[in-house]
Amino acid sequence: MVGGKETISELVCEGDQDTQGERKGTIAFLYYSHLGPVTSNTFLKSCEVINNTWAPGKTGSVIGIAVVYDLQAVGTPGTAPTFTVRVSGSSVLSVSTDTTIANAKKARTTQARGTDTFTSSQDIECVLLNSLGHTYAKMIAIVAVLLDG
Amino acid sequence: MGNGKKTYKEVITTGDYENQGIINGSTQELQYQWVDSTAGYVYMKCGEVQSSNNHGTDIRGYLMLYSGSIVSKSICYDQTIAGSHSLIVWVNNSAVWSTALTDNVATGVTEEFTQARGADTFSAGDIIYIAHSDDAGSGNTVDQMFAKVEIIID
Numbered sequence: 001m002v003g004g005k006e007t008i009s010e011l012v013c014e015g016d017q018d019t020q021g022e023r024k025g026t027i028a029f030l031y032y033s034h035l036g037p038v039t040s041n042t043f044l045k046s047c048e049v050i051n052n053t054w055a056p057g058k059t060g061s062v063i064g065i066a067v068v069y070d071l072q073a074v075g076t077p078g079t080a081p082t083f084t085v086r087v088s089g090s091s092v093l094s095v096s097t098d099t100t101i102a103n104a105k106k107a108r109t110t111q112a113r114g115t116d117t118f119t120s121s122q123d124i125e126c127v128l129l130n131s132l133g134h135t136y137a138k139m140i141a142i143v144a145v146l147l148d149g
Numbered sequence: 150m151g152n153g154k155k156t157y158k159e160v161i162t163t164g165d166y167e168n169q170g171i172i173n174g175s176t177q178e179l180q181y182q183w184v185d186s187t188a189g190y191v192y193m194k195c196g197e198v199q200s201s202n203n204h205g206t207d208i209r210g211y212l213m214l215y216s217g218s219i220v221s222k223s224i225c226y227d228q229t230i231a232g233s234h235s236l237i238v239w240v241n242n243s244a245v246w247s248t249a250l251t252d253n254v255a256t257g258v259t260e261e262f263t264q265a266r267g268a269d270t271f272s273a274g275d276i277i278y279i280a281h282s283d284d285a286g287s288g289n290t291v292d293q294m295f296a297k298v299e300i301i302i303d
Contacts, residue, residue: 033196
């Protein structure tokens, strides 16, 4: 049976779902890393490229960031540094670190779709904002985006 | 405004499918690599950072934002010396899915494995990473490894 367009608030599909056109509203993961050690503001790398970005190619929203990292030394006391998602240079979503020295620390946060949006031609960066001289290393990050189309 | 919740056994959309919320049940691919020659047990890299498990501490890999299941894994590699070997997916401090690889000295070997959704699950906050093992000193040696773990987000 082929129906027309229907708008519903929630759809549960108990089996397979076959979309023969384009599926709009899917999650994509953007990957970043940096071996460090670093003691200042640092762009995480996309693949082997530093200070570079993922271009989404479609409009969408930033919905999460998750980072595993080492904090090797603490610099100047003050507000804890953050791992921050930037869209074309503007900070949109951050997750705070703390000042306990340890390996393989974890930080993550999510937010609702539509809170921070981007267009297809904008750049999405993952940046360690660290103005206090803390020493970070072995950073592995995922930025989750939800693509509108 | 929508017409409420509907449950179907199967949905086929002949045109586009637009979801204005979040699609639960979508897949993502986690990518890992290890270029150098290795004859031991190696946790592969996430980007330029090596994943790790130092006897249950210093666990590094991709940190999950959502719960889900591990549904496939694959690897492309060069095998330079014969010997049995395995591909192992880890979640936190547990090796959850270990599979023997083909023992065949060759370049550009590709192998893929799948399993049902729900077989190996994870929660938000868990760390997923992957290792290659030479199976306790079999002599197996490989390099140029590129691996993928496919997950379904709940």
